[in-house]
Amino acid sequence: xxxxxxxxxxxxxxxxxxxxxxxxxxxxxxxxxxxxxxxxxxxxxxxxxxxxxxxxxxxxxxxxxxxxxxxxxxxxxxxxxxxxxxxxxxxxxxxxxxxxxxxxxxxxxxxxxxxxxxxxxxxxxxxxxxxxxxxxxxxxxxxxxxxxxxxxxxxxxxxxxxxxxxxxxxxxxxxxxxxxxxxxxxxxxxxxxxxxxxxxxxxxxxxxxxxxxxxxxxxxxxxxxxxxxxxxxxxxxxxxxxxxxxxxxxxxxxxxxxxxxxxxxxxxxxxxxxxxxxxxxxxxxxxxxxxxxxxxxxxxxxxxxxxxxxxxxxxxxxxxxxxxxxxxxxxxxxxxxxxxxxxxxxxxxxxxxxxxxxxxxxxxxxxxxxxxxxxxxxxxxxxxxxxxxxxxxxxxxxxxxxxxxxxxxxxxxxxxxxxxxxxxxxxxxxxxxxxxxxxxxxxxxxxxxxxxxxxxxxxxxxxxxxxxxxxxxxxxxxxxxxxxxxxxxxxxxxxxx
Amino acid sequence: xxxxxxxxxxxxxxxxxxxxxxxxxxxxxxxxxxxxxxxxxxxxxxxxxxxxxxxxxxxxxxxxxxxxxxxxxxxxxxxxxxxxxxxxxxxxxxxxxxxxxxxxxxxxxxxxxxxxxxxxxxxxxxxxxxxxxxxxxxxxxxxxxxxxxxxxxxxxxxxxxxxxxxxxxxxxxxxxxxxxxxxxxxxxxxxxxxxxxxxxxxxxxxxxxxxxxxxxxxxxxxxxxxxxxxxxxxxxx
Numbered sequence: 001x002x003x004x005x006x007x008x009x010x011x012x013x014x015x016x017x018x019x020x021x022x023x024x025x026x027x028x029x030x031x032x033x034x035x036x037x038x039x040x041x042x043x044x045x046x047x048x049x050x051x052x053x054x055x056x057x058x059x060x061x062x063x064x065x066x067x068x069x070x071x072x073x074x075x076x077x078x079x080x081x082x083x084x085x086x087x088x089x090x091x092x093x094x095x096x097x098x099x100x101x102x103x104x105x106x107x108x109x110x111x112x113x114x115x116x117x118x119x120x121x122x123x124x125x126x127x128x129x130x131x132x133x134x135x136x137x138x139x140x141x142x143x144x145x146x147x148x149x150x151x152x153x154x155x156x157x158x159x160x161x162x163x164x165x166x167x168x169x170x171x172x173x174x175x176x177x178x179x180x181x182x183x184x185x186x187x188x189x190x191x192x193x194x195x196x197x198x199x200x201x202x203x204x205x206x207x208x209x210x211x212x213x214x215x216x217x218x219x220x221x222x223x224x225x226x227x228x229x230x231x232x233x234x235x236x237x238x239x240x241x242x243x244x245x246x247x248x249x250x251x252x253x254x255x256x257x258x259x260x261x262x263x264x265x266x267x268x269x270x271x272x273x274x275x276x277x278x279x280x281x282x283x284x285x286x287x288x289x290x291x292x293x294x295x296x297x298x299x300x301x302x303x304x305x306x307x308x309x310x311x312x313x314x315x316x317x318x319x320x321x322x323x324x325x326x327x328x329x330x331x332x333x334x335x336x337x338x339x340x341x342x343x344x345x346x347x348x349x350x351x352x353x354x355x356x357x358x359x360x361x362x363x364x365x366x367x368x369x370x371x372x373x374x375x376x377x378x379x380x381x382x383x384x385x386x387x388x389x390x391x392x393x394x395x396x397x398x399x400x401x402x403x404x405x406x407x408x409x410x411x412x413x414x415x416x417x418x419x420x421x422x423x424x425x426x427x428x429x430x431x432x433x434x435x436x437x438x439x440x441x442x443x444x445x446x447x448x449x450x451x452x453x454x455x456x457x458x459x460x461x462x463x464x465x466x467x468x469x470x471x472x473x474x475x476x477x478x479x480x481x482x483x484x485x486x487x488x489x490x491x492x493x494x495x496x497x
Numbered sequence: 498x499x500x501x502x503x504x505x506x507x508x509x510x511x512x513x514x515x516x517x518x519x520x521x522x523x524x525x526x527x528x529x530x531x532x533x534x535x536x537x538x539x540x541x542x543x544x545x546x547x548x549x550x551x552x553x554x555x556x557x558x559x560x561x562x563x564x565x566x567x568x569x570x571x572x573x574x575x576x577x578x579x580x581x582x583x584x585x586x587x588x589x590x591x592x593x594x595x596x597x598x599x600x601x602x603x604x605x606x607x608x609x610x611x612x613x614x615x616x617x618x619x620x621x622x623x624x625x626x627x628x629x630x631x632x633x634x635x636x637x638x639x640x641x642x643x644x645x646x647x648x649x650x651x652x653x654x655x656x657x658x659x660x661x662x663x664x665x666x667x668x669x670x671x672x673x674x675x676x677x678x679x680x681x682x683x684x685x686x687x688x689x690x691x692x693x694x695x696x697x698x699x700x701x702x703x704x705x706x707x708x709x710x711x712x713x714x715x716x717x718x719x720x721x722x723x724x725x726x727x728x729x730x731x732x733x734x
Contacts, residue, residue: 147601
């Protein structure tokens with residue numbers, strides 16, 4: 001007993017400083033609840049994608065240690081853009097002060113404080129966050145997602161039954177099984193091709209890795225993002241008779257689920273305030289970039305540059321690659337020499353396909369050079385490497401292939417500016433094709449037909465100064481020939497038409 | 498000075514352990530200690546490091562006969578007692594951990610594969626009600642027996658700290674392996690598409706072959722097991 005009472009005295013001394021600290025310490029009600037409600041609860045509430053709920057003192061207290069870990073290493077909230085030259089309006093990252101408050105709260109043993117101080121729980125709508133849509137397009141049949149296995153890409157065709165062209169001001173996605181729906185892309189098809197794909201496939205929808213050539217891309221949604229409400233009075237155009245294609249990326253999560261998702265459209269009486277499009281560098285997710293990453297290569301760099309032929313204003317940026325990408329950057333060098341870093345991430349994560357919206361549109365005058373850089377890690381030490389041991393990786397749609405490009409959403413003053421930008425992107429793509437043929441990389445086209453062999457012969461003949469290079473002037477006939485050949489049709493749209 | 502603060506014993510032990518030593522803490526805890534403002538309950542700190550396996554073995558041998566937990570049907574089970582099984586696997590699980598849930602099909606495969614070889618498996622839940630456990634079992638098609646461990650009696654013995662975590666016990670109740678099921682989870686938010694090392698299977702194969710387990714401890718990634726709150730009323734000065 002003597003020992004115990006001695007220890008008790010000793011303990012009191014040890015604990016005194018802790019109690020002193022507690023009096024001025026952070027509390028759940030005053031400091032933590034506002035951070036959680038503002039940044040976590042959108043997903044971490046019942047029925048949403050967040051695997052557990054963070055809705056009150058009890059649930060947050062239980063997860064406190066984990067919350068500190070994932071906020072300190074910035075795994076959560078998911079936001080992968082480094083702070084840079086341009087501010088993002090949808091920045092989900094926590095401030096260093098908020099991260100420290102969370103850590104201090106755990107150090108102080110997670111006191112609740114005065115429950116009366118807790119801010120009211122945010123109001124979430126049960127279904128549609130931005131109100132009842134004008135039209136709801138729902139998958140015709142439920143799709144079964146197995147308990148485990150690799151990610152699934154599945155495209156579903158939903159007839160829109162529009163008898164006239166429509167302008168869309170907002171799109172909202174409503175996942176049927178939020179636990180496994182990871183991200184989606186929307187396309188439009190007026191050709192009937194998507195319906196044919198659907199009919200050929202016995203299960204609901206068709207393989208989401210099938211080429212989207214010929215489909216008009218109209219955006220996407222990923223976990224935790226707000227509904228797509230177009231800024232600056234911009235509108236999407238949906239031609240009458242369109243079918244909506246919803247390409248869904250599913251993540252199996254340990255239990256079998258069925259998904260039947262819906263897309264809600266908010267229509268507008270007014271057409272788009274300005275012409276706008278997407279500028280992808282390099283176009284078509286880098287299909288003609290000639291990506292060839294050797295097994296084990298720790299830092300493989302791909303670069304591409306595109307010069308804007310016309311003035312534009314960019315209002316959002318988005319990056320895309322598969323699992324091997326690590327660092328992705330897009331920098332604009334203006335004609336006056338000013339350099340603006342539009343996007344940089346050193347923590348690219350395929351699981352989070354984010355759109356980064358600029359707080360204010362960024363003016364990019366004609367002559368601005370866009371420089372894109374992606375660094376890939378194809379070593380065995382990359383835990384995201386889908387192949388073990390690593391293998392050589394080239395461009396392709398499969399999870400084990402790679403791709404990569406960074407895309408700006410940009411608006412113009414005139415339709416001509418937009419068309420000229422599309423034309424320049426097509427020439428960019430044709431130049432990439434010429435470079436690949438010159439290098440003997442016909443594999444980027446996935447074919448080795450006679451026509452290609454002829455093209456290579458033709459290119460060799462164009463090298464009039466015999467320096468084994470094609471100068472910009474020497475290429476002109478080749479560019480005109482390829483553009484006239486209808487070859488580009490196999491790539492589909494270059495931007496929003 | 499306010500005294501109405503409830504101390505988390507895990508935290509206190511973390512502070513005290515280096516100063517007082519584990520043996521002393523155990524003595525203190527067993528001789529209910531009251532200071533003017535603090536009450537705390539007997540708990541030993543879940544051990545975190547590899548040497549913890551050795552340390553925990555001593556406790557296990559003392560306690561194993563006394564651990565009785567209810568299973569999902571309400572029956573009392575003595576998971577550490579010798580029922581003739583060649584080895585016992587405890588899977589510490591929670592219904593809400595995305596990493597743990599991802600492992601459900603693999604847990605089922607392990608249960609099926611090693612059952613034929615005389616291995617008994619239990620899922621041990623520290624944080625859930627019976628209704629939640631039943632729902633989890635049916636949603637994730639978990640076939641192994643489920644044990645309710647609301648006081649974290651069982652989890653603290655081998656020093657399990659996260660869910661999912663696996664622990665292999667030999668016939669004599671000795672801990673032969675504790676840690677991850679395989680190396681799929683790298684950290685929160687980073688999970689390999691396929692495992693490279695199936696640690697739990699390797700350990701079980703060694704045990705069944707009568708060989709020593711090469712890797713006795715691995716660091717599991719998952720949601721943390723938290724110590725229960727002190728159940729005594731809070732004291733005010």
